Amino acid sequence: MARKFFVGGNFKMNGSLESQKKIIEALNAAKLNTEKVEVVVAPQALYLLNTRAELRKDIGVAAQNVFSKAHGAYTGENSAQSLADAGITYTLTGHSERRTIFKESDEFVADKTQYAIEQGLIVIACIGETLAEREADKTIEVCVRQLNALAAKVKDWSKVVIAYEPVWAIGTGKTATPEQAQEVHVEIRKWANEKLGAQIADALRIIYGGSVNGGNCKDFLKFEDIDGFLVGGASLKPEFHNIINVHN
Numbered sequence: 001m002a003r004k005f006f007v008g009g010n011f012k013m014n015g016s017l018e019s020q021k022k023i024i025e026a027l028n029a030a031k032l033n034t035e036k037v038e039v040v041v042a043p044q045a046l047y048l049l050n051t052r053a054e055l056r057k058d059i060g061v062a063a064q065n066v067f068s069k070a071h072g073a074y075t076g077e078n079s080a081q082s083l084a085d086a087g088i089t090y091t092l093t094g095h096s097e098r099r100t101i102f103k104e105s106d107e108f109v110a111d112k113t114q115y116a117i118e119q120g121l122i123v124i125a126c127i128g129e130t131l132a133e134r135e136a137d138k139t140i141e142v143c144v145r146q147l148n149a150l151a152a153k154v155k156d157w158s159k160v161v162i163a164y165e166p167v168w169a170i171g172t173g174k175t176a177t178p179e180q181a182q183e184v185h186v187e188i189r190k191w192a193n194e195k196l197g198a199q200i201a202d203a204l205r206i207i208y209g210g211s212v213n214g215g216n217c218k219d220f221l222k223f224e225d226i227d228g229f230l231v232g233g234a235s236l237k238p239e240f241h242n243i244i245n246v247h248n
């Protein structure tokens with residue numbers, strides 16, 4: 001099955017109305033290969049609505065985080081139902097910054113993922129090991145633990161994109177080599193095949209994130225299990241366009 005290449009831009013907690021406007025205008029003016037590549041940007045929550053209103057419609061908008069309840073006394077949280085209502089049709093879950101800084105557990109991430117899917121969102125679910133876990137040879141064990149937690153809750157895998165993001169490669173300038181990424185992506189697909197069945201495994205997009213930039217993105221293309229990228233720092237720069245157009 002041909003999997004549509006996926007490129008997400010995670011703006012993290014960056015930007016101002018002014019800088020955001022410039023990024024949107026540049027994306028709107030660019031010649032982007034959105035027929036071949038599904039493109040999504042994730043601004044901070046404050047800028048979701050204006051981004052959705054001003055950005056070209058062949059680029060999706062994602063929340064960086066979501067909560068597993070519709071409404072109520074959950075101060076500071078993003079309702080998946082409200083996101084869907086506002087045309088924000090994607091969300092990240094389980095980004096390593098959420099897992100490490102905000103202590104989100106595997107189960108909590110899985111709950112939010114399933115709830116967001118129920119509200120009609122597509123979820124970019126992030127997994128990945130820390131440096132200490134990699135050095136202790138626990139990369140696959142950690143990824144499988146995070147995946148098993150997701151599998152315990154998620155019912156519709158066609159609404160999930162898995163982002164493999166080794167924590168040691170995020171925002172550090174230390175990219176995993178394409179070979180290291182492919183090695184883990186193969187294991188993730190093997191896991192999906194065993195746990196979810198061949199059809200789901202074949203269709204599941206597994207994207208890589210961790211210091212991807214305009215200079216290194218092409219190196220990942222030779223591996224068939226790398227179905228795209230989740231881009232942090234470089235998504236705020238003009239080189240994001242080159243990453244989207246990596247096949248050109």
Ligand code: PEP
Pocket residue numbers: 010012165169170171172173209210211212230231232233234
């Ligand atoms: C991210 O935030 O998901 C990410 C991959 O960041 P960076 O590209 O800056 O490493």
